[in-house]
Amino acid sequence: MYLAKIYVTYKPSILDPQGEVIKAALKRMDYAGINQVAQGKYFEVKLEAKDVDTATAEVQSFTDALLINQNTETYRFDLSLVSDEVSI
Amino acid sequence: MKAAVISFPGSNCDFDMLYALQDFGVDAEIVSAKQNSLAEFDAIFLPGGFSYGDYLRTGAIARFSPIMSAVTQAANAGKLVVGICNGFQILTEAGLLPGQLLGNATTGFICDDIELSITNGQTAFTNSYESDEKIVIPVAHAEGNFFADEDTLNKLEENNQIVFRYVNNPNGSAHDIAGIMNEQGNVFGMMPHPERAVDEVLGNIDGQKFFKSMLSTILAKA
Numbered sequence: 001m002y003l004a005k006i007y008v009t010y011k012p013s014i015l016d017p018q019g020e021v022i023k024a025a026l027k028r029m030d031y032a033g034i035n036q037v038a039q040g041k042y043f044e045v046k047l048e049a050k051d052v053d054t055a056t057a058e059v060q061s062f063t064d065a066l067l068i069n070q071n072t073e074t075y076r077f078d079l080s081l082v083s084d085e086v087s088i
Numbered sequence: 089m090k091a092a093v094i095s096f097p098g099s100n101c102d103f104d105m106l107y108a109l110q111d112f113g114v115d116a117e118i119v120s121a122k123q124n125s126l127a128e129f130d131a132i133f134l135p136g137g138f139s140y141g142d143y144l145r146t147g148a149i150a151r152f153s154p155i156m157s158a159v160t161q162a163a164n165a166g167k168l169v170v171g172i173c174n175g176f177q178i179l180t181e182a183g184l185l186p187g188q189l190l191g192n193a194t195t196g197f198i199c200d201d202i203e204l205s206i207t208n209g210q211t212a213f214t215n216s217y218e219s220d221e222k223i224v225i226p227v228a229h230a231e232g233n234f235f236a237d238e239d240t241l242n243k244l245e246e247n248n249q250i251v252f253r254y255v256n257n258p259n260g261s262a263h264d265i266a267g268i269m270n271e272q273g274n275v276f277g278m279m280p281h282p283e284r285a286v287d288e289v290l291g292n293i294d295g296q297k298f299f300k301s302m303l304s305t306i307l308a309k310a
Contacts (some may be wrong), residue, residue: 017192018191020195
C-alpha cells in the first residue's frame with residue numbers, strides 16, 4: 001500500500017487573506033523577521049496500487065479532479081510504500 | 089413553468105428560493121441532490137447554503153453529487169440553470185460557469201444590503217430591468233471573491249456575460265463581478281440573494297424583476 005502526502009498551496013499570484021491575517025498576528029506577537037505566511041492544505045491518502053507509477057498517476061488524477069481547483073491552486077506530493085498495519 | 093430547487097446536504101436557502109418561485113406562480117418543488125433526473129423541469133435552481141459543510145472548498149463536494157450530471161444535461165439542453173451564492177460556487181466548481189469564488193479579500197463573512205448595477209439588461213435573468221438600473225440586494229458570504237484569469241475576464245467582458253456588478257465592491261471580486269452567465273446565456277450564477285428581496289413585508293422588492301425576467305423568458309420559449 002502507498003501513502004501519499006499531498007501539499008496544496010495557492011499559486012503565487014493568488015491573494016491569500018488568511019495567510020495575511022496570520023502574518024499580521026505574528027508581527028503583533030513580536031516575530032519581527034516574518035516576511036511571508038502562506039496557508040495551504042495537507043492531505044494524507046492511503047491507496048492500493050500495483051506499482052509506484054500507477055500510484056503516482058492515480059494521485060495526480062484525483063488531486064487534479066477534486067483536491068485542488070486548478071484556477072488558483074497547485075500541489076506537490078510525496079509517495080511512500082507503507083505496510084497495511086502502519087497508521088498515518 | 090416547472091422549476092426544481094436542488095437541496096444539497098447543508099443547503100439553507102432552498103425553501104427561500106421555493107417560496108419566492110411560488111410567489112410568482114411557478115410550479116416549483118425541492119429535489120434532493122441524491123436524485124439523478126431533472127427531465128420534467130424547465131428551470132433548475134441551485135440555492136445558497138453550505139453544501140457538504142463547505143468542506144474542502146465551497147461547492148467542491150456538491151459538484152460530484154448524483155444530481156449534477158442531470159444539472160449538466162439540463163444546461164447542455166439549453167434549460168435555465170441558476171446558482172445563487174453557494175449555487176454559484178457549485179456551478180463554477182462543476183465548470184458550468186468559468187472562474188472560482190475565493191475567500192473575501194478582507195477576511196470574514198459579509199452580511200449586508202449591497203448595491204448592484206445591471207451590466208447586461210438583455211439576458212434571460214435581467215430583461216425586466218432597465219440597463220444601468222441600480223438595485224439593492226442582500227449578500228451573505230465569506231467566499232464571494234470572483235477570480236478568473238485575464239483571458240477569461242476579457243472573454244466575459246467581450247461576450248457581455250457579466251450580468252451584475254457591485255457598485256462598491258465588498259469582497260475583492262475581479263471587475264466588480266457579482267453575477268455572470270455562460271456564453272449561451274442559459275446558465276447563470278450570482279453571489280447576492282434576489283430570493284430574499286421579493287416580498288414587501290421584507291422591506292425590499294428589488295429582486296422581483298429577476299424572477300419576472302426568467303418567467304417571461306420561459307413563457308416566450310413555450
